[in-house]
Amino acid sequence: MASVEPVLGPAIAQAGSPAQAHGDEITAFVRETEEGKAIDLAVEGAHCAACIVKIEDGLQKLDGVKRARLNLSTGRLAVKFHGADAKAEEIVGRLEHLGYRARPYQPETADDPKSDEEKRLLRALGVAGFASANVMLLSISVWAGEGEMSLPTITLMHWISGLIALPAVAYSGWPFFKNAIAGIKSRNVNMDLPISLAVLLACGLSIYETALGHGAAYFDAAIMLLFFLLIGRFLDVRLRARAGQAARDLAALQARIAHRIEPDGAIKAIPARDVKPGDLLRIAPGDRLPVDGVIIEGRGEIDAALVTGETQPQMLEPGSTVYSGMINLNAPLTVKATAARDDSLLAEIARLVEAGEQGRSRYVRYADKAARAYVPGVFIMALVTLIGWLGVTGNVHDAVMNAIAVLIITCPCALALVVPAVQVVASGRLYGEGVLVKSGDALERLAEAKSVVFDKTGTLTLGRPSLINRDDISPRALTLAARLARGSRHPISRAVADAAGPGPLADDLQEIAGGGLTGTAEGAVVQFGSASWLGLEKQGQDPDPSVLEAWLLVEGETPVRFVFSDGLRADAPEAVTGLKAQGLPVELLSGDREAPVAAAAHALGLDRYQAGLKPQDKIARINALNEAGEAPIMVGDGINDAPALAAAHVSISMGSAADISRSAADLVIQGDRLAALPRAVEIARAAKARMMENFTLANIYNVIAVPLAVFGLVTPLVAAIAMSASSLVVMANALRLWRA
Amino acid sequence: MTALLWLIPAALMLGAMGLLGFFWAMKSGQYDDLDGAAERILIDDDGPIVDDEDER
The missing domain is CATH 3.30.70.100 (Alpha-Beta Plaits)
Structure with a gap:
């Protein structure tokens, strides 16, 4: 906001x-x-x-x-x-x-785990690149010298290849081995298990063969496989880091500070997280409350739009409870903190968010689904090969060799690249569109979504009132009102000041909290505020409950009515139409009052809306949609939206949203461009289509390669070509997304 | 064949030098600001490009 x-x-x-x-x-x-x-x-x-x-x-x-x-x-x-x-x-x-x-x-500390991982992968990539170039050099001379090279020379070449490849595999392959071990420990089959097995078996087999002097080694295939996979993994991590940094930049723009009143009466600026319960805080007009508290001194209006979704400011007095995230509008307040930052309403919301995220962690990524189907299949195939060769030839050595060849050739290289390659390209494109993708599986879930749920205040609307009856107001009245309004932070005053543009201030300007503004301009006393404060009789027409109003009273003249409403974002209709065109029903859930919600829903042509919802109500509705198989996309920005964002199948928050909403969401729209939404869905769906194509390609590769391995036709040359070619085809197909 | 005994270590040495060079470049922060390095070469150190207007 x-x-x-x-x-x-x-x-x-x-x-x-x-x-x-x-x-x-x-x-x-x-x-x-x-x-x-x-x-x-x-x-x-x-x-x-x-x-x-x-x-x-x-x-x-x-x-x-x-x-x-x-x-x-x-x-x-x-x-x-x-x-x-x-x-x-x-x-x-x-x-x-x-x-x-x-x-x-706040700068990231030197031991930032993200950038550490990135550097580690880059080093592994460098080592794998060096090793595969040199091993390939030796392998190609062996292949080219076929029939001319003597066996001892070939064996020497293989030993040198092994000496280069084995340490490189141990170093570069560690990220995969580590994940594979973690997968086995938690009894989850992941793609890194077959990768690790293929690499280790290829190396083990090569050492064995070289030691026997048979002259078949797969060192080149093993290290090339790692090299290709590391490229994909590094790009993935770097893109994620870039998105994460952009998200942190947004957070930096909202750095939170509290002003504590020290025992000696001095006011000291401290980071909000250092506030303790019982601290007295000074909240200047325009400041955001850093923690929950109770007002000790001062009366004034509070903007709770980010907390409850309500656009109309509330009048609060000593004794009222205030929540972190609310904005003090017009009077200095002294607030006693009732809870430290980790223990406030925000923290309660954070717990709801966590609960929602646990539910989501049950989601199984495509890559893992593929691994679960693939791993047992490969092992059965290898077993069949072993038994088949034993039964037919009775030669134990050949049987074992061919079974291992099956494990290596069905190498998950292409399969393992299917998902990351597409995700890197798709996330990169979305980044260009101003959409940050925060988690790897968010795109998959976005492609699967079947409905959209919007928050109103700050998401579909601007989250602040704007003047809507400008045509009914004389330029002079607007100028006078603006001379008062420019001196105030109240959302209504800001709307008037925005409408009138820059200009001078009135003299003797005073702001009466809960009432309005008064001052002198053009030699007359001018007042601008609520009807009750100005003592105006109820006018002929009933005020429309969906709008806010304020009156301008110039001494001795008829009062002028100013009407405001929380205007829709300019691209909201476009976004809603676009999403509907993609077959996604759109629904509105808001914490605001009935009338403004109905007005917004009507303007956007939405039949399904609910008003006056608490965070728990929003979660309930989202869960109902989840259970009905409607797979909702939740789009929101407020603190009250955060739990619903976490509970939804996939969630999107605005770049200007509350911190907690941004961290709960899977995707963040920078610059609050709603029009990017249909585009994001489109790209996610295209990405899913590419993934499916890639799975098909990888399967075609296996259909061709596996019989070769089963019948013992795989030579090191065939293995190296097949593995590299399949990876390159999958990568090339993913790159097509740039233009889709 | 003796040619190989020279060539292979030579190839490995050159490759290893490249790898060490890459590690050194990474460690000394040369990959931290790729865009900045590309633009900084355009800066003429003889005089500041700061506009006179901005100076005051």
Whole structure:
């Protein structure tokens, strides 16, 4: 819900530079290092050499800045400086002056498991590439020298191949062996088991054959197999890391800070996670509540859109309970924290989310389904070969050799590449469309979905009111109202200020919490607020309950009515039509009141909607759909949507959603572009079609290769060609997705 | 055949050097910012590209 992000509103732009508005937030991110202070910033909009120079030189000219280094790939700026923490504000102010928005973020620690895994895979890939190139060099000379090369030379070549391949297999194959062992321990057959078996058997058989001097070795096939698989796995991990980083960037934009009132009365900015129950917190107008609490002092309106989905602000007074995620609109509040961050409403929601995710973990990925069907099949085939050869020829050595050849040649290489290859390409395309795919199986589940459930506030709608009767209001009335409204953070004031554009403020401006605004402009007293506060009689027409209204009263003139409603996103109708065209029935579940929900449903042509739902009600509806086999896609953004997101078959959240919703969702739409939804479904379905084709290709390969192995016709050359060719065909087919 | 005894170790050595070079490049952070490195070569160190307007 970026729309309610206070620091960027036009109202504040009037009051002072944005850097000042959130200055204390920045200082909370300054770190002490051995060589002075350091801060990491996420910079937006830097994309060329000129930007690097502008930013780095611009900052280095500041007094006290020792070093500024921008990472253009990630958009991260590391700054080292001397002096007070407040210097960081100056740095961000400077960046803003140069035209770049910058926000502090908590840098990942050096032992980030994700980037470790990526580096480990890259090293394994390097080793496997080196080894397969050199082993191939030797193998090709053996194949080419067929009939000319003497047996001792061939054996020497094989020993050298083995010396290169075996350590490389041990190192590069470890990611697969590790997963295979974990799979056996948990009694789950996964694709890594047949991969590991094929590699180990190929190596074992080659050592045995070379030692006997028979002259057949499969070292090249084993290491090539690992090389191809590692390429797929590395791309997969890197794409996932990139999506994860983009998601963290979104989180950095919502860095949470609390202002604690110290015993001596001073106010200190601390990270929200350091708040303890009983702490007194100062909540300035426009701030988001970091934890649950009770209001001790102050009366004011609270925007709970992100928590309950309700667009109309609520009036709260001392004694009222407030929840983390709510936004204080117009009066400074003192709140006593009743629960630490891990123990608040958010934490309760987090527990519901966890329960939903456990249900989802029962989902079996296509690759694992294939492995479960494939592994027993291969073992039976190998057994049949063993018994068959024993029965027909009675030669134990040949029987064992051919049985092992079956295990190797049915190598799961192509099968193991089927899913990752397609997923990497599809996720890459979605990334280009602004959709982040967070989990590997999300695409499979998205392709299977049979219905769509939308949240209303902040998802289909903008999540903030906008002026809808502008044509009925004279330009002068709008200008006057805007001169009052620009000084307030109330959503209605923001809507008026947005409608009128930038301009001057009224004099003697005062905001009365729960009432409205008053001030003087053009020599008259002007008031803007609710009808009851202005003392207006009920007007002729009944107010429509689905809209919000406010009145402008200029001394001695007729009051003017302003009507607001939470407008639909511009691309919401397009998204809904697109999804319906794909055969997905669309449904609306909202925590808001009946009237606005009905209005939104009507505008979008949705017959199925429910209003006034609590998080538990949403879960109940989602579970009902799950059980009816409707496989719902849940699209939401609020804290109250998070459990439903986790429970749904597949879930999508907006980039501006609450942290918890974003982490509960499988896919995140950056930039809140709803129109990307039908596109995502389309790509997911195309990806599924490609996967099925790839399974077919892999099976065709096995149908051809297995009889060769069963009848003892597999030579090392055939094995190497068959394995590489099948992998390349599967990869090439996956790449077709780029154009689909 | 003695040619092989020279050629194979030579090929392996060259390959191993390439591999070590790759590890060194990875460890020294040369893969951390691929886009930045590509753009930084365009920067003329003689004078800043910062606009005069932005300077003030």
